[in-house]
Amino acid sequence: METHKRSRSLVKRTIVSLVIAALSLVLFILPAEYNIDPTGIGKSLGLTVFNDKTTLPVITQQPQTAKQDSVFLVVPAGKGIEYKLTMKKYSKANYEWITNTKELYVDLHGEPKGDITGYFESYAIATTNQMKGSFTAPFEGSHGWYWKNNSDNDIRIQLVFDGDYIIEGLK
Amino acid sequence: MLIRLKFTHLLCTVLFLLITLSVESFAHGVDDSTRNFLESNTGVQIIPFIYIGAKHMLTGYDHLLFLVGVLFFLHRSKDIFLYVSMFTLGHSLTLMTGVLANIQVNAYLIDAIIGLSVAYKGFDNLGGFKHFLGKQPNPKIAVLIFGLFHGFGLATKIQEFELPLQGLAANLLSFNLGVELGQLLALMFILLAINYWRKFSSFERFAKTTNTALMSAGFMLIGMQLTGYFVN
Numbered sequence: 001m002e003t004h005k006r007s008r009s010l011v012k013r014t015i016v017s018l019v020i021a022a023l024s025l026v027l028f029i030l031p032a033e034y035n036i037d038p039t040g041i042g043k044s045l046g047l048t049v050f051n052d053k054t055t056l057p058v059i060t061q062q063p064q065t066a067k068q069d070s071v072f073l074v075v076p077a078g079k080g081i082e083y084k085l086t087m088k089k090y091s092k093a094n095y096e097w098i099t100n101t102k103e104l105y106v107d108l109h110g111e112p113k114g115d116i117t118g119y120f121e122s123y124a125i126a127t128t129n130q131m132k133g134s135f136t137a138p139f140e141g142s143h144g145w146y147w148k149n150n151s152d153n154d155i156r157i158q159l160v161f162d163g164d165y166i167i168e169g170l171k
Numbered sequence: 172m173l174i175r176l177k178f179t180h181l182l183c184t185v186l187f188l189l190i191t192l193s194v195e196s197f198a199h200g201v202d203d204s205t206r207n208f209l210e211s212n213t214g215v216q217i218i219p220f221i222y223i224g225a226k227h228m229l230t231g232y233d234h235l236l237f238l239v240g241v242l243f244f245l246h247r248s249k250d251i252f253l254y255v256s257m258f259t260l261g262h263s264l265t266l267m268t269g270v271l272a273n274i275q276v277n278a279y280l281i282d283a284i285i286g287l288s289v290a291y292k293g294f295d296n297l298g299g300f301k302h303f304l305g306k307q308p309n310p311k312i313a314v315l316i317f318g319l320f321h322g323f324g325l326a327t328k329i330q331e332f333e334l335p336l337q338g339l340a341a342n343l344l345s346f347n348l349g350v351e352l353g354q355l356l357a358l359m360f361i362l363l364a365i366n367y368w369r370k371f372s373s374f375e376r377f378a379k380t381t382n383t384a385l386m387s388a389g390f391m392l393i394g395m396q397l398t399g400y401f402v403n
Contacts, residue, residue: 007302010299010303013297014386017386021387021389022394025394025398030394030395033398
């Protein structure tokens with residue numbers, strides 16, 4: 001009787017340890033180590049990031065003629081961000097940006113200096129994952145990008161720009 | 172009371188440090204800066220190889236878990252010395268011959284067997300083998316045999332880098348020496364923790380739970396490494 005009880009206890013402990021191991025493997029370890037995620041829980045916990053192959057494609061830098069600025073930005077899921085430059089009237093900026101995955105809604109626009117009415121002028125509105133171009137500030141003020149991320153995942157951007165401006169940065 | 176409290180704090184800090192150390196190298200054995208060094212290294216480099224060996228052992232959670240299992244019920248210094256020597260003999264043998272004779276074994280399969288060694292020791296500590304087989308398989312021989320596999324595991328980590336033959340034996344000996352140093356350091360912490368815990372009644376109460384957890388960790392390692400084997 002005593003040995004029977006002991007066998008039961010040993011078998012029980014072995015099964016418990018197997019179940020815990022299997023659960024940890026399926027829920028956490030396999031998603032993190034190998035991107036194998038049958039339940040989807042690993043992904044919702046953010047554990048599959050280690051296997052995220054969609055690293056930022058780097059914009060090939062042109063031969064540097066003038067000073068060039070480069071920033072990496074994150075647009076959180078469902079949120080919008082603004083990145084602005086202070087520019088004088090008729091000064092010029094060249095830019096190129098690219099996301100690591102999906103497309104974003106973008107509004108490239110300017111707000112006149114000292115304006116309190118909320119007026120702004122858009123130079124380009126699009127939903128895209130990359131854009132290249134240049135613009136000339138039609139008035140003195142704050143010029144730059146508004147990106148809106150309508151997806152469920154954070155999206156990263158690399159923005160490269162040069163020209164005549166003072167960086168205000170993230171708004 | 173105050174002294175006991177302080178000691179517990181110290182212990183917690185030490186354990187925490189050990190855990191963070193292990194997490195840092197959670198990938199597959201060797202971190203980037205070490206990789207860089209190994210791939211560009213030529214000639215004899217004694218101290219760096221000692222360091223890599225020690226670091227590998229100290230951050231190798233699979234080796235550490237096995238040691239915890241082996242030491243769990245040992246409290247006489249003679250026993251501890253004997254078992255650790257068996258383990259050292261085993262892994263040194265296969266580490267040296269494995270690399271020098273260029274024996275190629277799959278790292279994932281070896282690591283799965285190392286996982287098995289952890290599960291085995293957990294089950295052994297629960298008295299499972301003694302109960303079901305009527306007699307505990309000689310634990311010293313078991314440690315020696317599993318030591319051989321741990322050594323092959325260490326060898327695969329070194330072999331990944333196809334080290335130049337020039338100075339290989341000396342570098343390997345240094346690595347091995349480092350492994351032993353790391354093991355000694357790890358043993359100090361493990362023994363400190365276990366012996367301290369042994370003084371309390373909770374040790375007896377949680378001995379079974381701890382070894383069940385150990386067994387579970389072994390199963391996790393097996394599953395993880397076997398998946399790695401089939402995926403790659």
